Amino acid sequence: MSLTVYPNYMDIIQNPEALRSWKENITSEPYRSYLYAYPHKTSYRELERKLPLSELWSQEKADSLFLYMHIPFCGARCGFCNLFTLPDKRADVHTNYVDALERQAAQWASLIPNAPIARFAVGGGTPTLLQPDQLDRLFHIAQHGMGMDPSQASISVETSPETISTERLDILKSRQVDRVSMGIQSFVEFEADAIYRPQKPQEVERALRQLKLYQFPILNLDLIYGLPGQTLDSWIYSLDKALSYDPEELFIYPLYTRDHTIVKPEQIRQSGEDQRVSFYRVARDRLLAHGYTQYSMRRFAKAEAGSEKSLLPYGCQEEGMIGLGCGARSYTKTVHYSSRYSVGRSATASIIADYVASADYTHADYGIVLSKDDQQRRFILKALLHTEGLALRSYEERFTTSSLNDFPELNLLMHTDLAVIEHEVLRLTDEGLMYSDSIGDWFISPEIRARMESCVLS
Structure with missing residues (x-):
């Protein structure tokens, strides 16, 4: 389900039947997709x-x-x-x-x-x-x-x-x-x-x-x-x-x-x-x-599980991820890149063979350049789909704007009891957490969804 289905979230909030229908769309297909990264790898293309x-x-x-x-x-x-x-x-x-x-x-x-x-x-x-x-x-x-x-x-x-x-x-x-x-x-x-x-x-x-x-x-x-x-x-x-x-x-x-x-x-x-x-x-x-x-x-x-070392801090919202090896993704602030992606045996073997034969690994030629909208959605999803939730001030510090102003449709989550705001943190409720995958899928931008749907895997 794309956001473009509901261009004016206020029309939904003010109409109980529309609000009920919106929630049913979210909860009727709880396992429509698994969004573990944003933008999804199927949105990557040749740069x-x-x-x-x-x-x-x-x-x-x-x-x-x-x-x-x-x-x-x-x-x-x-x-x-x-x-x-x-x-x-x-x-x-x-x-x-x-x-x-x-x-x-x-x-x-x-x-x-x-x-x-x-x-x-x-x-x-x-x-x-x-x-x-x-x-x-x-x-x-x-x-x-x-x-x-x-x-x-x-x-x-x-x-x-x-x-x-x-x-x-x-x-x-x-x-x-x-x-x-x-x-x-x-x-x-x-x-x-x-x-x-x-x-x-x-x-x-x-x-x-x-x-x-x-x-x-x-x-x-x-x-x-x-x-x-x-x-x-x-x-x-x-x-x-x-x-x-x-x-x-x-x-x-x-x-x-x-x-x-x-x-x-x-x-x-x-x-x-x-x-x-x-x-x-x-x-x-x-x-x-x-x-x-x-x-x-x-x-x-x-709660007490963890390393016994004195670990360096690394925030979940940071982009500094270095992916070595064929199939690994790397994240900078504005570009995500990797080798090409496939599932089929022959295509996967070919991609690996090209990687092994390569003499030059110093350029990125496949991935996606993130728009500001992509960066904002990524920031929100990486926080919202975990129990710590989205700290509204952290978003403001990063983008100098309000997440609820940039994406007022997030209010639909509160009006359907899928999320609450407590102590300036937007957090999914127990019910909302159960439907995390549907909520993540709903929040994919129309542009990214179009790229995902046009991806042809071999």
């Missing part, structure tokens, strides 16, 4: 000219930076996945990729602002699919290539049950990793099979037992609700299994289907799509009862 990174970053004034490395390889593509990743276990392919990543870091190091790395994350794909020596190289590149100090940076690594080994965990521990995140999705073998995830419950529990021995400051587990054939009882079973390992953090995701995913929308409908709201409520209540704090629709964490 009008190649932008030198020295030019892009010269005006950035970040006090600290976020370094992200993308490893676009996994053991198998899950049925729900539309990430930039390629099922490929060949060690020589991985080595060639890490070689390219090291070349890219060497070229980027002198072009990025001389600010310390506050956060370092390695994602994918499955980074721990790499052989131990290549996995260790990633940290060497971050430290010696990009200047990341592991004693003052929060370090997060994604993994999977089948890649958990003593040798790999020894590396993560020695490299001072603070957070290990493992996607489980379900402890029920039938449900894992339904999303084409080659995973045995025994393998998951072996991996979890081994992970717990290393006592990383934060163990995060991911679960998915709304899987084909999933029942409320089996969802609670997976929740309780996860809780039995006492993770510091849990992410719960509704199942989505997207372009080029193996699982199709009709498979969700056959399983009872409407159950996802009730599954969410049950999980939320159960996690809160176990002492977790809710930070977003998806993220629940123990």
